[in-house]
Amino acid sequence: MDLFEAVFHGIIIASTPLVFAAIGELVVEKSGVLNLGVEGMMIIGAVCSFVVTIETGSYVYGVIAAIISGSIAASLFGFVTQYFLSNQVASGLSLTIFGLGMAALIGQSYTGLSLTEFPELNILTLNNIPILNNILFSYDYLVYVSIFLVFAVYYFLNKSKFGLILKAVGDNHDAAYSLGYSVKRIRFFAILFGGACAGLGGCYLSLVQTPFWVENMTSGRGWIALVIVVFSVWRPLWILVGAYIFGGITIIQLHIQGIGINIESQYLSMLPYIVTIFVLVFISTNKRRLTNNSPACLNKIFNADL
Amino acid sequence: MFKLEPRNEQSLFFVYFSPFISVIMSIFAGAVMFMVLGENPVEAMKIIFINPLKSLFGLSELMVKATPLIIIAIGLSLGFKAGVWNIGAEGQYTIGALCSGSLALALYPISGFWVLPLVLIAGIIGGSIWAAIPALLKTKFNTHEILVSLMLTYVAILLLSVMVHGPLRDPDGFNFPESRLFHYSALLPILIEGTRAHIGTIFALIIVFGAYVIMGKHVIGYQIRVSGESSKALSFSGYSKKTIIWICFLTSGALAGIAGAIDITGPVGQLVPSIPVGYGFTGIIVAFLGRLNPVGILFSGILLALTYIGGEAAQIKMSLPSAITGVFQGMLLFFLLATDVLVNYKIKLKRFFK
Numbered sequence: 001m002d003l004f005e006a007v008f009h010g011i012i013i014a015s016t017p018l019v020f021a022a023i024g025e026l027v028v029e030k031s032g033v034l035n036l037g038v039e040g041m042m043i044i045g046a047v048c049s050f051v052v053t054i055e056t057g058s059y060v061y062g063v064i065a066a067i068i069s070g071s072i073a074a075s076l077f078g079f080v081t082q083y084f085l086s087n088q089v090a091s092g093l094s095l096t097i098f099g100l101g102m103a104a105l106i107g108q109s110y111t112g113l114s115l116t117e118f119p120e121l122n123i124l125t126l127n128n129i130p131i132l133n134n135i136l137f138s139y140d141y142l143v144y145v146s147i148f149l150v151f152a153v154y155y156f157l158n159k160s161k162f163g164l165i166l167k168a169v170g171d172n173h174d175a176a177y178s179l180g181y182s183v184k185r186i187r188f189f190a191i192l193f194g195g196a197c198a199g200l201g202g203c204y205l206s207l208v209q210t211p212f213w214v215e216n217m218t219s220g221r222g223w224i225a226l227v228i229v230v231f232s233v234w235r236p237l238w239i240l241v242g243a244y245i246f247g248g249i250t251i252i253q254l255h256i257q258g259i260g261i262n263i264e265s266q267y268l269s270m271l272p273y274i275v276t277i278f279v280l281v282f283i284s285t286n287k288r289r290l291t292n293n294s295p296a297c298l299n300k301i302f303n304a305d306l
Numbered sequence: 307m308f309k310l311e312p313r314n315e316q317s318l319f320f321v322y323f324s325p326f327i328s329v330i331m332s333i334f335a336g337a338v339m340f341m342v343l344g345e346n347p348v349e350a351m352k353i354i355f356i357n358p359l360k361s362l363f364g365l366s367e368l369m370v371k372a373t374p375l376i377i378i379a380i381g382l383s384l385g386f387k388a389g390v391w392n393i394g395a396e397g398q399y400t401i402g403a404l405c406s407g408s409l410a411l412a413l414y415p416i417s418g419f420w421v422l423p424l425v426l427i428a429g430i431i432g433g434s435i436w437a438a439i440p441a442l443l444k445t446k447f448n449t450h451e452i453l454v455s456l457m458l459t460y461v462a463i464l465l466l467s468v469m470v471h472g473p474l475r476d477p478d479g480f481n482f483p484e485s486r487l488f489h490y491s492a493l494l495p496i497l498i499e500g501t502r503a504h505i506g507t508i509f510a511l512i513i514v515f516g517a518y519v520i521m522g523k524h525v526i527g528y529q530i531r532v533s534g535e536s537s538k539a540l541s542f543s544g545y546s547k548k549t550i551i552w553i554c555f556l557t558s559g560a561l562a563g564i565a566g567a568i569d570i571t572g573p574v575g576q577l578v579p580s581i582p583v584g585y586g587f588t589g590i591i592v593a594f595l596g597r598l599n600p601v602g603i604l605f606s607g608i609l610l611a612l613t614y615i616g617g618e619a620a621q622i623k624m625s626l627p628s629a630i631t632g633v634f635q636g637m638l639l640f641f642l643l644a645t646d647v648l649v650n651y652k653i654k655l656k657r658f659f660k
Contacts, residue, residue, distance in 0.1 A: 098636020104629030
């Protein structure tokens with residue numbers, strides 16, 4: 001692989017956790033709920049999938065564990081915000097604090113262990129065009145799942161009846177309720193889906209990207225996923241664009257160091273966070289586009305149920 | 307199952323007692339967790355919550371840890387009341403520590419009574435500047451303040467690391483990433499001989515009192531409360547939402563900054579990369595558990611300081627990860643938020659047969 005291929009490959013690997021976490025959060029926000037606990041759900045998914053994979057030796061069980069544990073973590077948030085009507089911002093923060101602590105506790109005796117390489121899935125092999133082959137078909141199956149998921153969510157939100165109901169709940173919960181939809185239940189399931197996706201994003205970190213477990217290994221990716229949702233202006237396909245841009249920044253940072261430019265590594269590590277701030281400012285300058293697309297009931301409490 | 311019915315007015319009983327209920331629930335949930343981990347739950351609770359209170363050393367450490375938590379939470383509570391979400395206190399704390407530490411090192415080895423006040427003021431300025439960034443972006447471009455202040459936290463921690471690894475490194479320190487020890491005139495006087503308890507605790511008490519007066523009696527405090535409840539009422543009162551955002555961010559930044567300055571001129575005494583230990587995030591829990599009320603924050607700050615010391619004790623005595631602190635803190639906030647529903651709603655069981 002030459003440098004270009006290596007960079008491209010690196011970007012895809014770095015971006016996939018962001019794609020998972022952001023597409024899940026997008027669905028949650030479309031239903032009118034702001035879950036700031038993405039970081040906590042991701043790290044829970046990361047540690048649970050790692051532990052299960054080590055114990056069973058099976059990556060499949062690891063991935064399933066990530067989905068289940070992420071949803072369980074999300075259900076905590078779902079219960080307090082939907083059925084106990086708690087403040088969503090504070091509940092999301094407590095999910096993150098709780099998740100980071102819980103993950104450290106679960107992973108304590110697994111620190112330092114490492115996994116063998118995640119199996120690659122060579123669905124198609126275009127032997128005569130090696131560059132295309134390396135760029136398009138040399139990843140593990142989770143990469144393809146993440147891309148598929150984005151298109152599936154796009155289809156779901158725009159072309160399916162349930163997607164329209166979900167958006168109605170997010171845009172006008174009173175109207176949706178009066179049409180007979182259970183706002184709380186729909187939101188609860190959206191939150192579970194968001195948790196499962198964040199868990200998948202987490203497992204991509206601990207199983208594929210860096211196949212070992214360290215405390216706080218998500219290092220803010222959950223928060224960046226939240227930024228990507230804003231960046232996409234709640235449009236699913238733009239999640240891919242946003243995630244690959246942010247993944248790209250992380251990889252460029254590594255390659256700047258590789259080229260030998262003399263700059264402190266910490267300055268380069270700041271890059272994704274600083275770029276995030278600039279991106280946020282840039283997006284928020286276009287007020288009309290933001291208000292037209294953001295779910296109208298985002299972060300609003302609803303109390304009535306069938 | 308059950309249905310929530312809005313109350314006509316807030317239940318005062320639950321305003322005051324839901325924090326206690328949530329503490330008790332977290333202790334029970336913690337006990338279950340210890341049983342799952344195969345530890346004796348009673349013994350574990352004793353190590354975490356009782357033993358630190360039994361010795362002078364434990365109590366003095368409690369003061370050391372409660373001080374920054376209380377100061378940070380007081381600042382955050384203003385914003386949370388007004389619906390202004392500063393989540394980046396951790397970063398403002400770090401920059402406060404970095405600024406005051408840099409000044410202390412720059413003045414080294416000058417001695418004088420004026421050194422310490424200057425060093426602390428540098429912390430205040432540093433914290434406010436760091437908090438001014440999200441305030442500016444929020445008021446100018448309506449940028450999401452939660453995400454900006456949080457991203458700045460990561461930047462602040464990396465900035466501290468780069469400074470301590472580079473320009474501020476101790477010249478005689480064998481390349482260890484730490485600064486030299488501060489001169490004694492840049493250190494906070496010790497309150498109790500033989501311990502690390504310092505006069506920063508008295509600052510914290512003064513800040514609690516000040517916040518109590520301002521929030522309860524001063525017109526600014528009133529505006530902040532109005533702003534959180536309805537922005538329409540605020541616009542009638544002549545204050546703009548922007549002014550409130552600036553006030554909240556600058557105050558919470560300044561207080562987080564001085565908390566950082568107090569910590570490095572008190573218990574730490576030098577600049578090291580590991581100064582930020584999560585007080586900024588815990589401060590959020592302290593503020594909520596204290597009902598965004600200065601006196602409440604005083605008590606919840608002490609309680610959460612106890613979870614830090616207990617977490618350390620659990621690490622030493624039961625070789626559990628210190629992250630157990632975070633688990634307790636997260637549970638506490640969850641239970642609090644869940645029980646808070648009873649302040650504004652009452653539970654009506656649904657009848658199955660009508």
